[in-house]
Amino acid sequence: MSKKEEILNAAIILFAEQGFNNTSITEVAKATNASTANIFYHFKNKEELFLAALENVKDGIMTHFDEYLRGRYFENGLQMMEEIIAFYLYLAGAMQQWFLLLHSHYPYRLALVNDLCRNHLEQTYNSLVDIFERAVVIGKEDGSIADVDSRKTALVIFSMVEGVVRFKIYNLYDTGALFYELIKSCNKILKYKE
Amino acid sequence: MSKKEEILNAAIILFAEQGFNNTSITEVAKATNASTANIFYHFKNKEELFLAALENVKDGIMTHFDEYLRGRYFENGLQMMEEIIAFYLYLAGAMQQWFLLLHSHYPYRLALVNDLCRNHLEQTYNSLVDIFERAVVIGKEDGSIADVDSRKTALVIFSMVEGVVRFKIYNLYDTGALFYELIKSCNKILKYKE
DNA sequence: TGAAATACTGACTGATTAATCAGTCTAATA
DNA sequence: TATTAGACTGATTAATCAGTCAGTATTTCA
Numbered sequence: 001m002s003k004k005e006e007i008l009n010a011a012i013i014l015f016a017e018q019g020f021n022n023t024s025i026t027e028v029a030k031a032t033n034a035s036t037a038n039i040f041y042h043f044k045n046k047e048e049l050f051l052a053a054l055e056n057v058k059d060g061i062m063t064h065f066d067e068y069l070r071g072r073y074f075e076n077g078l079q080m081m082e083e084i085i086a087f088y089l090y091l092a093g094a095m096q097q098w099f100l101l102l103h104s105h106y107p108y109r110l111a112l113v114n115d116l117c118r119n120h121l122e123q124t125y126n127s128l129v130d131i132f133e134r135a136v137v138i139g140k141e142d143g144s145i146a147d148v149d150s151r152k153t154a155l156v157i158f159s160m161v162e163g164v165v166r167f168k169i170y171n172l173y174d175t176g177a178l179f180y181e182l183i184k185s186c187n188k189i190l191k192y193k194e
Numbered sequence: 195m196s197k198k199e200e201i202l203n204a205a206i207i208l209f210a211e212q213g214f215n216n217t218s219i220t221e222v223a224k225a226t227n228a229s230t231a232n233i234f235y236h237f238k239n240k241e242e243l244f245l246a247a248l249e250n251v252k253d254g255i256m257t258h259f260d261e262y263l264r265g266r267y268f269e270n271g272l273q274m275m276e277e278i279i280a281f282y283l284y285l286a287g288a289m290q291q292w293f294l295l296l297h298s299h300y301p302y303r304l305a306l307v308n309d310l311c312r313n314h315l316e317q318t319y320n321s322l323v324d325i326f327e328r329a330v331v332i333g334k335e336d337g338s339i340a341d342v343d344s345r346k347t348a349l350v351i352f353s354m355v356e357g358v359v360r361f362k363i364y365n366l367y368d369t370g371a372l373f374y375e376l377i378k379s380c381n382k383i384l385k386y387k388e
Numbered sequence: 389t390g391a392a393a394t395a396c397t398g399a400c401t402g403a404t405t406a407a408t409c410a411g412t413c414t415a416a417t418a
Numbered sequence: 419t420a421t422t423a424g425a426c427t428g429a430t431t432a433a434t435c436a437g438t439c440a441g442t443a444t445t446t447c448a
Binding site: 389390391392393394395396397398399400401402403404405406407408409410411412413414415416417418 | 419420421422423424425426427428429430431432433434435436437438439440441442443444445446447448
């Protein structure tokens, strides 16, 4: 791993755990045995380091999902949705820094004035909702899912899962005990037509 | 309004919009035409100011919900749940600063080392989930809601609503268009037994 | 080997930070 | 009117911050 990658990985963890404004360049430097000047050699300024971290998180999530989905066979759309949710919750636990970074307020504030930041966030979320939507569309075709609005239903289920992820990474509720309830609720939303 | 209350209100807005670490005491002072020294006269330090802000948010949410629920009549538990969700989303829009503060990472990090902070967060969320649970229990009694696990179902629905609130305050998706889908999904979760 | 490009550092700067302190103002009361 | 307590301020501090710069290692390749 190059020094640049090392700095980037340390930045992701520190920004995620302590926030952007509470993480100093000196801390990132100490964590990687680099000088502060070296960090500014690899990254123009602190904001650009954060954007690189956010992009890295985006790529990481996408790569993991692509790898998970590639070549995998699902019985039907409903089962696909269940497994996607399970994988999403697994990933949020295994790569907690990524989701802490995505759940922090800073990038959303930055996105209001920085196009690159807005693009990273949009791409991340749209790709994820797309995966959820794909499961709904497939399920509607094979009959395992009722005739619902694919996009909106995918969004509601995604927001439900994101709510649980937030409880998990913020230590609010024991989400392990909530998992089966989440899957059951998802099933009801998808199976029944109202 | 006393100077102390004025400072507290400004602090809530600034902490919510910019985060704890990105808000300086000087900013709070400027916003209230006070000296920085005066802020430290009313609040021991910056952290205590934040805790006072968090407590104020907790009290505000509780007061608004108490007022909303007091004397109100609901047809049945299912309808009560629908109206609670609608009110929660209304409140999250009207008092956006409160929910921005509650969704920021800082208080959850502070809660790990500060009992008072942990208590504020626990009280806030437990009170809210309690309200959701009450609706489920009432609905199970009057037959409008199926025989589900009251607490867990309340938690899943609450996390779904919190997910949508996050989308709303972070400007991620147009949640107005999602509202009816949210209510429909909630209905399915509560009406059907699996 | 030597030169050029890349990677890296120590020392520094001006700005900003939370917090302190000695002392002033104001309003109520005795 | 004199006393006093609470509210408030200006000036200051030591520490920390992001970012700069001149110069030194290290690597690459002709």
